[in-house]
Every structure is written in C-alpha cells, then in structure tokens.
Amino acid sequence: MPTPTLPSSIIPSHLQDPLVIGDVIIHSRVLQSPLSGVTDRAFRELVRRYAPESMLYTEMVQASGLCHARELEKIMDIGPEEQPISIQLFDCRPDFMAEAARMAVAEGAKTIDINMGCPVNKITKKGGGSSLLRQPEVAEAIVHAVVEAVAVPVTVKTRIGWDDDDINAVEFGRRMEAAGAKMLTLHGRTRRQGYHGPARWDWIARVKAALSIPVIANGDIVSVESALRCLEQTGADGVMCSRGTLGYPFLVGEIDRFLKTGLPSPPPTPLERLRCAQEHLHLLWQYKGQKGIHQARKHMTWYVKGFEGAAPLRDQLCQIKTLEEGDRLLNQAIQTLETTALRCDSDCFNSNC
Incomplete structure (x- = not known):
C-alpha cells in the first residue's frame, strides 16, 4: 500500500478518541469487517497483531442453524486474546436471532452485529442479509428482540438500499436506531451493485447526519488514503475494512496508526x-x-x-x-x-x- 501523502492535521480530533458503542468502549475507529470464508480465527489472529485495539468480527452465523443444532459451530470459536470481538448473526426470525444472540454472548461476544447487508442470493432468498432492506418492519422486530435478549450492545450492518430505485438508507437507519441499535455500519452500495462500481459515500454522509448513534463507513476502504478521504467526505465515526484486507491483514493497523499518530506505516515488503x-x-x-x-x-x-x-x-x-x-x-x-x-x-x- 502507498505511503499517505495527506497531512495528519486533516484528521478530525474526535477520531483520536475512543469509539463508544453503547456501554462498550473501543480504542480504535477502524474495524475489521466480517467476511464469510475469511475472518476465521487464523485470519483474525494476524489482524489483531497489527491492530491490537480494533474491533474484530467473526464470519456471519445463521441463527436458526445454531438454535436447531443446539451446539456452537467452529465459526464462533473465539479466544480471550481476540477481544474486543463481535459475533455477527443473520436470519429473518426474531426469536431465533434472540436465542442465537444469547449463545453468542455466552461465547464472549462484546457486541452482537446483525447482518442486513449481505447481497448473496442464498442469503437473501432465506429472508436474511440485504433482503431486510425491503422488510423494515421485520428488521425492526429483529433488532428489538435481540436488544431485549442480551445485555451487550446490538449493532447493524447494512447497505444503502436494494437498488437505485429503492435507496432507503436514511429511513432504514432511523428505524434501526429507534429499535435499539447502538451503531450502524453502512456499505455504500446497493444490493444490486454487489461489490461492483464505486461505493457511494454521499449516502453514508446523509445517514450520519440523520442519526445520533455512531455510523461506520464501509466500501472502498483499501488504503490509508481512501480511509481519510471517506472520513472527510462522510463525517463518519470510523471505517470498516473489508476486501482491502484480503492477503493484507496489515491494513486495519495501518489506518489505525495513522489516525492516532499521523504517522504512516512503512508498507510490508x-x-x-x-x-x-x-x-x-x-x-x-x-x-x-x-x-x-x-x-x-x-x-x-x-x-x-x-x-x-x-x-x-x-x-x-x-x-x-x-x-x-x-x-x-x-x-x-x-x-x-x-x-x-x-x-x-x-x-x-x-x-x-
């Protein structure tokens, strides 16, 4: 990754303060995204080495699968050295989500993250992921049920809308906040976009202006420079790194270091x-x-x-x-x-x- 050329003076002072998610304090504004088939314990161990204070996330877990099996999948196997860590769940049934959240907290999750943004067909066809953008009442019920079930903060990760004709990020974010979510992570693409085309950070800025809970920007965060541009354009409370960390577990730590010190990290050879x-x-x-x-x-x-x-x-x-x-x-x-x-x-x- 190239060395940042932007001056550290452009970093807003609040980004050097801890991130407050409900009653959980995270001493970093840079988060590692949950990535299916990637953010397992092996990968998280490497990210944690370079970003000792950032929030990590497990791969997403289907709530109904846990509740039917009554046994925890390996995907929820987390070690004490991984804290702070969040377990991400997905499903469309509030009761299953509530029970799975209790199981996740018992495993050590500091927050419960609800996936309402995954665009993959096999997830949306089951009523999970970004399909909940078209079912805001169900999404609200899920958040409310999980909030009632656990004592840790509940957060939501979603997208700006289903497609260009149905961008509802502001209204959806307000509903999630009203239901009890303590943080919203927003991927700046629609479900139809998948992972193609530029992330539309302008929508993240609109959602940030509309909510009082922390809003984390996601999408096209692939370097220190892109993180700084995104934070400047959106006013977001932090960034979440996703595909930029594939084969590059150094990224979260590089951005975190720059936000805290204004000093670039030499790129790995x-x-x-x-x-x-x-x-x-x-x-x-x-x-x-x-x-x-x-x-x-x-x-x-x-x-x-x-x-x-x-x-x-x-x-x-x-x-x-x-x-x-x-x-x-x-x-x-x-x-x-x-x-x-x-x-x-x-x-x-x-x-x-």
Whole structure:
C-alpha cells in the first residue's frame, strides 16, 4: 500500500478518541469487517497483531442453524486474546436471532452485529442479509428482540438500499436506531451493485447526519488514503475494512496508526508478505487441519503479488494439497527474495550509493 501523502492535521480530533458503542468502549475507529470464508480465527489472529485495539468480527452465523443444532459451530470459536470481538448473526426470525444472540454472548461476544447487508442470493432468498432492506418492519422486530435478549450492545450492518430505485438508507437507519441499535455500519452500495462500481459515500454522509448513534463507513476502504478521504467526505465515526484486507491483514493497523499518530506505516515488503502468508498457512493447518489447507489456497494467491515470479507461484499455491507442499513453495520464494535483497545490498555498498 502507498505511503499517505495527506497531512495528519486533516484528521478530525474526535477520531483520536475512543469509539463508544453503547456501554462498550473501543480504542480504535477502524474495524475489521466480517467476511464469510475469511475472518476465521487464523485470519483474525494476524489482524489483531497489527491492530491490537480494533474491533474484530467473526464470519456471519445463521441463527436458526445454531438454535436447531443446539451446539456452537467452529465459526464462533473465539479466544480471550481476540477481544474486543463481535459475533455477527443473520436470519429473518426474531426469536431465533434472540436465542442465537444469547449463545453468542455466552461465547464472549462484546457486541452482537446483525447482518442486513449481505447481497448473496442464498442469503437473501432465506429472508436474511440485504433482503431486510425491503422488510423494515421485520428488521425492526429483529433488532428489538435481540436488544431485549442480551445485555451487550446490538449493532447493524447494512447497505444503502436494494437498488437505485429503492435507496432507503436514511429511513432504514432511523428505524434501526429507534429499535435499539447502538451503531450502524453502512456499505455504500446497493444490493444490486454487489461489490461492483464505486461505493457511494454521499449516502453514508446523509445517514450520519440523520442519526445520533455512531455510523461506520464501509466500501472502498483499501488504503490509508481512501480511509481519510471517506472520513472527510462522510463525517463518519470510523471505517470498516473489508476486501482491502484480503492477503493484507496489515491494513486495519495501518489506518489505525495513522489516525492516532499521523504517522504512516512503512508498507510490508514482498518478503514480509510471503512470511505472513506462510504463518497464515500454518495457522489454518493448526485450527482446521486439511480443511484449512484447502481454504489456504485462496489466501495464498491474495498474498503473492508485486515481485518477479509472483504469477507462476500463485498458480502453484492455488493447487496445494498439503502443508509441506505449501511450505516448500513459500520457502523457495522467500529464499529467492532474500538472495535478491542481499545482492542488491552488496551492489549498493560496492558502488558507495
């Protein structure tokens, strides 16, 4: 990621204060988004290293699945070192959501986040995710039921509307606040947009102006610069990083550091990214065994970029079947980069540059 060129003086002073969510105080204005198939315990461990005070989120959990099974999925397995952490739930039935929220709090969730923004068909067809934008009365009932069920703050993550003909973010946000939500995270795209086209931060600004609870901006937060632009344009109380963290668990910490100190973080070198990728691979094996190796394939390809030989290495890593195979490929690439770095240092010394 490029080094910020914007002066730290543009950072509003309130962004250096803690984020207050109901009675929970978070000493960071930068949050790691819940991402299905990504923000498991292995990934969160890496993000936490670089952002020790930020709020982390689990992958979203279907409430009815938990309540029927009466046993917690691995997805809700969180460690004490991960705090503060929120567990995100989705469903369209208030009673199931209330019961699942109680189970999540028992697991250690500091807040309960309700997903009302996922655009994926298999979620919306079940009445969850962004389909609730078209059912505001049901959304209100869900928030109210969860608020009544647990003592921790309840938050909502949603989008600006279903499509361009049905953008209802301001009214929907007001309903969520009235139902008892203590924070709203707003992705600046419609459900129809999915993840395409620019995030419309102007709608986040309108919602922020209309609500008294914290509003967190989400969408197109891929660097320190983009986070600063978004905060300036929206007046939001913080930002949530999503796809910008794929293969880059450093991002939340980079933005957090800049907001607190005005100092940029030096971007990780390709060598540092490869070492992080290797650690990620080992964590996935540690927590998930062979399933973790299969999931590691996509993560490895996200990490590997920005150096000579990255493309063929990605092709090989996306086919690994064992931990040993992934280790061998990464070790070879790491040794090549280390040798190149030593040669460059030697050439620089010999030329007195």
